[in-house]
Amino acid sequence: MHTQVNFEGFKQAFIDKDRYDQFSNNALECIFEYYEEVEENTAESIELDVIAICFDWSEEPLQWVLDEYAVESFEELQEHTRAYMTDNNVIVYLPI
DSSP: OOOOOOHHHHHHHHHHTTOGGGSOHHHHHHHHHHHHHHHHHHTOOOOOOHHHHHHHEEEEEHHHHHHHHTOSSHHHHHHHSOEEEETTEEEEEOOO
């Protein structure tokens, strides 16, 4: 049995698990859209696991990420991992 979740439900799941401060609202929207796209492309449901998402994704300042990955630009970073920009921060999918 599956329950479909919209963005507000996704965000509420982070609040309920005391993990809402781990990501900005823009980052949560980006992560939500990523999983929606994966579901559409695979025609398979994804279980909402807030803790797993918190381990799989990180939101950090751009310069910190560039230094950590030893790359020169955001575009080069995208060649090595899944990464998205939100304001001055980068959301990075950690399992590489």
